[in-house]
Amino acid sequence: MLHTEPERLTQEIRSLGERFGKDRAALIPTLQEIQRRYRGISPLAMQIVADMLDIHPVEVDSVVSFYSFLDAKPKGRYVIRLCRTISCDMQGKERVARQLENDLGITFGQTTADGNFTLEWANCLGMCDQGPALLINEKVYTRVTPEAVHGILEECRQAFGLHALQAEQEHAA
């Protein structure tokens, strides 16, 4: 049987309801899981979650917009969060930031056109004695130098087989 996108999403979110429960306290764990799977929480997903928890979709939207790790707009496969707080600042985060922008060809707050990388600032990552620090998805990198940036990005590309993905797309084109 052919499932339309909304039907599939509804089913998936309902199964999250089985896992996390259907009361208001389940809202954030549910949204965190949707964010992890889809890299963002679409208006449709918000509506389905609202229906399931019996709350107004604006309530869901207000929660999504409040937390910096929840996004209405989908993020890249790899979200890079560079710490900008004072200790990392004093250890040279500005130069790491410039190099990230140079190597990715985007500025902070943007996602690369291929949807692979999003570049963001983070507030204190708790790595103050080993800065500059950055977080890529859930992995932390410490004592990052401008020179190390390229290798870190390559590590991401290889871990996800992004090179293969790219070759495939080029081949298809």
Place this chain on the structure above:
Amino acid sequence: MKAAHQGPLTFAKVQADTGLKTALNKTRAEVIAEISASGLKGRGGAGFPTGVKWNLAAAARADQKYVVCNADEGEPGTFKDRVILLEHADLVLAGMTIGGYAIGATKGILYLRGEYAYLRPHLEDALARRRQQGLLGPGITGTKGFQFDIEMRMGSGAYVCGEETALIESLEGHRGEPRNRPPFPVDTGFFRQPTIVNNVETLAWVTCILAKGAEWFKGFGTDKSAGLKLFSVSGDCARPGVYEFPLGITVTALLKEVGGEGAKAVQIGGASGHCVPASQFGRKIAFEDVSTGGSIIIFGPQRDMLAIAHNFLDFFVEESCGQCTPCRMGNVKLREGVELLEQGKCSMAYLRELCALGETMQLASKCGLGQSSPNAFLSIVSNFKDEIMGRTAAGSSVR
């Protein structure tokens, strides 16, 4: 992720199970009396006496009570809770269990900040192991029907959720906006039930106090600030990392230990703390003098104090929940003021107005975030006027 501490921690020498067993062999009232006698105060920064908090929650009548471990360590310059969770998770989990026993709760929630998601598998393993050992779950070994279990919940990148009522709002599925207090969580907490919210380090000390006794703990520190404390040290020093010192240590003594002699100022207590200039390095780090949750950021002679104030205000502008006006608007105005100072375009009259605004924010903001957000700005203005006034070009001092 790598452990980075300097010198041995007491936590490494205490068996979590010894503390838990000692607690479970006492009555609930005796456990709370032991904690009260130790003089333990909240290690997250606010310094509320733990025994008093537990007593209030224990006295509250309710069907369900909760123990929440606040692992939303977001204060700039703080990372000791990460190290504790990584290396001494059992002390923390045992401390939560002791808290559950003491106040009569069956459920604990560990609220871990989203930025520390990489610690989650490690903590889930620790929870599973404790369940297997009968230290968590239905019917904890060696007790008559005491049951307690711990669930993990993740934060989603909001500093304000470190404030206990904002954390509870977040657990309930809302925006992390602090509540009015009173009522306090000890009577109206998670789902309006009595709830104790304690910092990671506080809970680890609870286990140590039960294992080694209140008198042992009181043997360290000062009259008003008992015990040992973990410090997260970063900035311009030879040996940054996590340290353990008794409360009451002077700034000078601390700087000597970490190789930070020659500093021109030290930020104590993170972005919401105070900037202590070299002339005041004789002051004590304790609740009665300069209070801290453990964040120590050292500024060497080359640092631009105005840039530091700017960085902290960027932080607060971003992290204010926006609920109350003094914090939401005040931090934006203070940051604009810092920008004027950077351009050398701020009159003394306007600077005085900004300081008055800062004092208003301290008085009129709803929660601790807003109340403490102007602290760094105000202490930098009052201690470094000669450095910040009359600048000739952005970022460079006229000195």
